[in-house]
Amino acid sequence: MSGNQVSRRRAITLAGAGVAGVAGVAAGAGALARGGGDRAAADQGAAAGAVPFHGEYQAGITTPAQDRLHFVAFDVVTKDRARLVDLLQEWTAAAARMTAGRDAGVIGAVGGVPEAPPDDTGEALGLPPSQLTLTIGFGPTLFRDAQGKDRFGLAGRRPAALADLPHFAGDALRPELSGGDLCVQACANDPQVAVHAIRNLARIGMGVVSVRWSQLGFGRTSSTSRGQATPRNLFGFKDGTANLKAEDAGLLREQLWAQPGDGPDWMTGGSYLVTRKIRMLVETWDRSSLVEQEQIVGRTKGSGAPLGGGDEFDEPDLAAKGDDGQPLIAETAHVRLAHPSQHDGARLLRRGYNFVDGSDGLGRLDAGLFFIAYQRDPRKQFVPIQTRLARNDAMNEYLRHVSSGIFACPPGVRDGGDHWGRSLFG
Numbered sequence: 001m002s003g004n005q006v007s008r009r010r011a012i013t014l015a016g017a018g019v020a021g022v023a024g025v026a027a028g029a030g031a032l033a034r035g036g037g038d039r040a041a042a043d044q045g046a047a048a049g050a051v052p053f054h055g056e057y058q059a060g061i062t063t064p065a066q067d068r069l070h071f072v073a074f075d076v077v078t079k080d081r082a083r084l085v086d087l088l089q090e091w092t093a094a095a096a097r098m099t100a101g102r103d104a105g106v107i108g109a110v111g112g113v114p115e116a117p118p119d120d121t122g123e124a125l126g127l128p129p130s131q132l133t134l135t136i137g138f139g140p141t142l143f144r145d146a147q148g149k150d151r152f153g154l155a156g157r158r159p160a161a162l163a164d165l166p167h168f169a170g171d172a173l174r175p176e177l178s179g180g181d182l183c184v185q186a187c188a189n190d191p192q193v194a195v196h197a198i199r200n201l202a203r204i205g206m207g208v209v210s211v212r213w214s215q216l217g218f219g220r221t222s223s224t225s226r227g228q229a230t231p232r233n234l235f236g237f238k239d240g241t242a243n244l245k246a247e248d249a250g251l252l253r254e255q256l257w258a259q260p261g262d263g264p265d266w267m268t269g270g271s272y273l274v275t276r277k278i279r280m281l282v283e284t285w286d287r288s289s290l291v292e293q294e295q296i297v298g299r300t301k302g303s304g305a306p307l308g309g310g311d312e313f314d315e316p317d318l319a320a321k322g323d324d325g326q327p328l329i330a331e332t333a334h335v336r337l338a339h340p341s342q343h344d345g346a347r348l349l350r351r352g353y354n355f356v357d358g359s360d361g362l363g364r365l366d367a368g369l370f371f372i373a374y375q376r377d378p379r380k381q382f383v384p385i386q387t388r389l390a391r392n393d394a395m396n397e398y399l400r401h402v403s404s405g406i407f408a409c410p411p412g413v414r415d416g417g418d419h420w421g422r423s424l425f426g
């Protein structure tokens with residue numbers, strides 16, 4: 001990396017930190033007199049900062065959900081186990097650099113020999129880290145491929161919880177948009193930073209992996225921290241009100257992180273990721289009355305309160321009846337069917353995103369929700385929840401599930417001597 005490049009990156013990062021620091025001091029001196037400008041400046045500085053890459057858990061799971069997503073699933077095209085391990089080491093080093101706001105390679109986009117290809121693509125030059133996180137997962141086909149072959153000697157290390165998802169009622173899955181040997185989730189507050197990260201991992205992986213499918217997302221559809229407001233999905237409703245939060249330490253141990261004895265040791269401290277690309281038939285939904293929309297969801301559209309409640313975070317009263325003697329929250333309402341009480345207390349940590357992938361050629365938006373959920377064991381959490389929803393949810397009239405994936409996400413990279421997949425391949 002060139003000296004100019006380092007100084008440009010450092011200047012921008014320090015400028016963001018400086019804004020946040022000055023704003024914090026000013027807020028203590030008299031923010032009430034000046035309004036919310038100082039708080040906004042501090043928030044902008046934090047949003048541009050770096051999320052630590054190393055740690056007990058992978059970043060990008062309980063990390064406060066960023067605004068943008070680039071998710072990619074890869075097929076492994078090499079038959080050489082050593083080449084795959086080498087790639088995972090290279091990826092880890094690049095991920096640590098990029099999440100810190102540096103170039104993907106040690107030379108960088110402009111610091112090398114002019115006659116040679118750069119080891120960074122350059123579109124993030126001058127941009128701050130933007131809270132970039134990179135999270136890796138391993139799919140079932142890495143352990144045994146579609147033909148049943150154990151390509152890398154990993155079949156005996158596949159966790160039982162990494163079971164292929166069943167076919168759910170109404171599924172219209174496209175194989176070319178589903179599955180994958182590996183996945184990487186890039187989240188950031190700048191879409192160019194997220195795209196840059198995935199582009200460079202794909203570049204580094206050429207000849208070892210190939211992109212199977214990818215998805216861009218905008219506008220997070222869940223909050224993963226109590227400091228975040230609940231966002232809205234493309235149906236206009238608040239989404240993820242009852243989501244697991246980073247502050248729920250006890251629930252995270254119970255519902256999110258794989259515990260000792262759950263499966264192979266390499267997954268202890270990891271989590272299982274389920275993705276679903278859900279096409280929303282927004283044009284049909286938009287012609288539905290407000291009262292029908294609220295009955296389908298089980299919440300008011302404005303405040304997000306459960307029907308019969310007064311506040312978004314009121315617990316839904318599933319036993320409440322209306323004047324007509326019928327349940328206030330219908331038997332087919334999404335809120336009722338997804339409620340933990342209907343699934344032996346099972347919960348998910350969701351961090352999905354809205355998407356709009358142009359139009360479908362028939363005058364309709366190709367839009368919807370890219371659903372992302374982390375959990376301790378999909379067999380006990382996502383599968384029973386989705387089975388019930390797929391069979392009974394009134395919202396299904398407006399949804400089409402077109403993509404699906406399941407991945408085992410190992411624990412975090414502890415330090416500079418560790419790398420993605422070390423405990424799995426070791």
